[in-house]
Amino acid sequence: MSAPVSTPELVPAGAPGLPRPRTTGKAPGRARAWATRAPLLPALIFLIAVTQLPFVATVVVSFFDWNSLSPDERSFSAFANYGEVFSDPSLRDSVFTTVLLTAGVVIVSVVLGLLLALLLDRKFIGRGFVRTLLITPFLLVPVSAALMWKHLLYNPEYGLLNGGWAWFAGLFGVDSPGQPDWISDMPLVAVATALVWQWTPFMMLILLAGLQSRSSEQMEAARLDGANAWQMFCYLTLPHLRRYLELGVLLGSIYIVQNFDAVFTITAGGLGTANLPYTIYQTFYQAHEYGLASAAGVVVVIGTIVVATFALRVVSSLFSEEVRRA
Numbered sequence: 157m158s159a160p161v162s163t164p165e166l167v168p169a170g171a172p173g174l175p176r177p178r179t180t181g182k183a184p185g186r187a188r189a190w191a192t193r194a195p196l197l198p199a200l201i202f203l204i205a206v207t208q209l210p211f212v213a214t215v216v217v218s219f220f221d222w223n224s225l226s227p228d229e230r231s232f233s234a235f236a237n238y239g240e241v242f243s244d245p246s247l248r249d250s251v252f253t254t255v256l257l258t259a260g261v262v263i264v265s266v267v268l269g270l271l272l273a274l275l276l277d278r279k280f281i282g283r284g285f286v287r288t289l290l291i292t293p294f295l296l297v298p299v300s301a302a303l304m305w306k307h308l309l310y311n312p313e314y315g316l317l318n319g320g321w322a323w324f325a326g327l328f329g330v331d332s333p334g335q336p337d338w339i340s341d342m343p344l345v346a347v348a349t350a351l352v353w354q355w356t357p358f359m360m361l362i363l364l365a366g367l368q369s370r371s372s373e374q375m376e377a378a379r380l381d382g383a384n385a386w387q388m389f390c391y392l393t394l395p396h397l398r399r400y401l402e403l404g405v406l407l408g409s410i411y412i413v414q415n416f417d418a419v420f421t422i423t424a425g426g427l428g429t430a431n432l433p434y435t436i437y438q439t440f441y442q443a444h445e446y447g448l449a450s451a452a453g454v455v456v457v458i459g460t461i462v463v464a465t466f467a468l469r470v471v472s473s474l475f476s477e478e479v480r481r482a
Contacts, residue, residue, distance in 0.1 A: 211457065214450045214453055214454060215450070215454055217446055217447055217450040218237055218238070218447060218450035218451035218453075218454050219232060219233065219234060219235070219237070219447070220232055220233060220237075220446075220447045221233040221236065221237070221447050222445075222446040222447040223444050223445055223446070223447075224444040224446060225444050233447065237447045237448050237450070237451035238451045238454075238455070240448060240451070241448070241451050241452050241455055246430075246435065247432075247435060247452060249428075249430075250430050250431055250432045250434070250435035251432055253344070253428065253429065253430060253431050253432075254413060254431040254432045254433075256344070257344065257347065257348055257351075257412070257415075257429075257431055258409055258412045258413045260348050261348050261351045261352055261355060261408070261412050262355075262405055262408045262409055262412060264348075264352045264356075265351075265352050265355045265356045265358070265359045265404075265408060266359050266363075266401060266404055266405060266408070268352070268356045268359070268360075269356050269357070269358070269359025269360040269361075269362070269363055269404065270359070270360075270363050270397075270401075272290060272356065272357075272360045273359075273360050273363035273364040273366075273367055274367070276290070276360070276364055277364065277367045277368065290357055290360060291357045291360075291361065292357070293353055293354050293356070293357055294354060294355070294357035294358050294361075296354065298354065298415075298417035298418065299417045299421055301350060301353070301354050301418075302350055302417055302418045302420075302421035302422050303421055305346070305349070305350040305353070305422065306339070306421060306422045309338075310338040310339050310346060310422070312335050312336065312337040312338070313335070315338075317338060318335045318336065321335075321336075322335075339422060339423060339427075340427065343422075343423050343426070343427035343428065343429045344427075344428060344429050346422060346423070347418050347419055347422050347423060347429050350418050350422060351412060351415065351418055355408055355411075355412065358404070358407075358408065359404045359408065362400050362403060362404045362407075363397060363400055363401070363404065365400065366396065366397045366399075366400030367393070367397070369396075370392070370393065370396055374392065375388065375392060378391075378392055399473060406463060406464075406466055409463055410460055410463050410464055413432075413456075413459070413460065413463070414433050414456065414460065415431070415433065416431075416433040416434055416437065419431055419433075419434045420434060420437070425438060432452065432456055433456070435452065436449050436452045436453050436456070439452065
């Protein structure tokens with residue numbers, strides 16, 4: 157009789173006591189990751205060259221006492237330019253004007269945007285057409301909008317505001333009403349009004365998106381429980397819009413704090429309307445103080461980054477809240 161032939165037992169590869177087979181997937185996975193990122197490298201290099209390198213150069217220049225009219229007298233001044241930014245009276249006044257202009261424009265724009273959003277949240281004939289008309293000011297080029305307000309509306313001789321004022325006074329029997337010079341009489345209000353007109357549609361779009369994301373079941377339940385329109389707005393709509401209001405205020409502050417077009421076009425920085433961006437422009441191009449202007453620019457960038465950080469946190473919280481609801 158022949159001896160029985162023993163066949164080897166099949167042991168799983170991952171059984172204890174046996175060496176695991178070597179995996180070579182790390183290198184192909186890393187190569188695949190670099191292959192997917194490679195198309196983004198030109199855009200990243202372009203972004204760094206356009207934004208980061210000029211900012212680094214600005215930071216370097218801010219540490220020098222550099223006047224282009226005396227290039228041979230350039231010297232390293234450490235933080236002296238930053239000290240002058242916070243101690244110079246004209247720069248301090250421009251900071252105060254910037255804060256006042258930004259706060260006024262943002263608050264008024266948010267209130268008007270909320271009212272318009274509540275209006276457009278209702279269904280009526282021609283709502284799409286009205287929405288398009290209300291969005292139009294935000295789509296205009298800022299310089300064009302400022303020129304329109306300066307010449308078409310504010311001009312004391314042929315402006316529409318004075319024409320409407322004369323027509324309105326004629327209805328009440330006033331023969332020759334005064335023709336106010338809006339820019340000279342109220343310069344900061346004139347600039348703020350033009351900015352409010354342009355930025356109210358932006359706030360309206362954000363708040364309208366928030367209104368349309370409300371729970372219809374919750375609103376209907378409150379209505380069935382006897383809540384009136386004011387109670388539903390105070391206890392349901394307004395708490396729901398809190399994050400959208402924060403987002404609108406933060407994004408509006410980021411853009412308006414660095415506004416240059418309206419101030420330069422309407423008042424040319426005169427009559428107490430010179431904000432910080434215009435003062436930086438004046439310091440750099442008219443006084444030729446490159447170091448001082450660069451230091452002021454760095455301060456503005458740092459302040460904007462701080463505000464943008466809060467804005468990004470609000471945006472991320474909005475997205476996480478929508479994910480939780482889904």
